[in-house]
Amino acid sequence: MKAQFEKIAASSLSSFNAFIYEDKNFDAPWHFHPEYELTYIVKGEGIRYVGNNVQKFEAGDFVLIGSNLPHCWKDSNSVTDVKSIVFQWSDNILGDNWLKNNEFKNIKHLLNKANKGILFNPSFSKNIESRLKTIINQNPLDKLLNFIKLLEYLSSVNDFNTLTSDGFTPSLNLKANKRIDIVYDYVQANYDKKIKLNDVSSLVSMGDEAFCRFFKKSLSKSFFTFVNEYRINLACKLLIESNKQVSQIAYECGYESLPFFYRQFQKFMDCSPLVFKKMYHKL
CATH class of the missing domain: 1.10.10.60 (Homeodomain-like)
Structure with a gap:
């Protein structure tokens, strides 16, 4: 399994990707992409890697990943299947320089913090699942408007921890990330x-x-x-x-x-x- 730059295909119906992932396991390797990513674990458990952070995850895990921050989820072999809600969007979701507008200053601050990875605490995230599902099932316009409202709401939440340590700078070299992925897999197996x-x-x-x-x-x-x-x-x-x-x-x-x-x-x-x-x- 090779670490890689992930090219995220844009949705033909929306300004961002919003979907439910269901499979036997999380099969994405150690990877990065310029898009931001918000992931909520509905079902599954294992080890989550974000930057230089490694932690266990389980249902209710809710994480915001910054642009080009390497990450992956490795589920436990004891789990029969996995399920997550995922949002992926670029920094021009509302056009160029939208974050410079005063109306979005809180969201800009949130996304800046996401460069270190944000883990929302379980006391907060346990109540967010239904809201995420509602957004996914809406028409494109309502989906976009309510997603921006979701980001504004998350920007007001203080119940979270950042994941990567101070001074961590991700290596985006493909060869280096391939090596890191090999090491991760070896440690998991041994x-x-x-x-x-x-x-x-x-x-x-x-x-x-x-x-x-x-x-x-x-x-x-x-x-x-x-x-x-x-x-x-x-x-x-x-x-x-x-x-x-x-x-x-x-x-x-x-x-x-x-x-x-x-x-x-x-x-x-x-x-x-x-x-x-x-x-x-x-x-």
């Missing part, structure tokens, strides 16, 4: 085993030091920071959804040392695994 730097660097035909520099430049984090982030997100999912012991979860997520697992969990989640589980079940 997170429960010991991952050696040499094994990964050889996959993309690079030496160890060159690969480390490449990965850090591409994602603004080291390769093993990325691996631990991936593993801890999976550990969180198991803590929430199973009654397994913490030690068993640690080993299943690829940690050979329990103290090291605890240190990494504290680093990424700012609490211990047991405290995390208790906090979640109080929600």
Whole structure:
């Protein structure tokens, strides 16, 4: 599966694309496109990648992706099918320089924030699905007007988190993105085993030091920071959804040392695994 620039075909009936995606899995690779993208997960779970951010996702996940921000969703093999609501639009949806008009200053601010990726919090996004579906099913004029109203509404929402870290600049080099996609797939397939730097660097035909520099430049984090982030997100999912012991979860997520697992969990989640589980079940 190769990372690539995605050419989004314009709708023949509308100024932007609005559709429901349904399939056995999310098959888009690590990719980017100049269009903005708003994605709501109706059904499915797995790992979401946006820029240098990696997090688990599930139904209700609602994300706004900025122009040319690399992203993909990798669904879990345990899910039989997936479904999402997707909006894609260019920055000239209402013509050239429309965002310079005072009426759209809030939307402009929202789209600027989208350059880092925006994840709307579940407390907000759980009530948005019906509104998104309504827009999709409207005639072209009402669809456009109500979509712009939706963006204005989202610009007033403070219940969100940005996804990429400060200083992250996406690499839009096709060769580089292909390498990142290969690394993502390898980690997804081997997170429960010991991952050696040499094994990964050889996959993309690079030496160890060159690969480390490449990965850090591409994602603004080291390769093993990325691996631990991936593993801890999976550990969180198991803590929430199973009654397994913490030690068993640690080993299943690829940690050979329990103290090291605890240190990494504290680093990424700012609490211990047991405290995390208790906090979640109080929600």
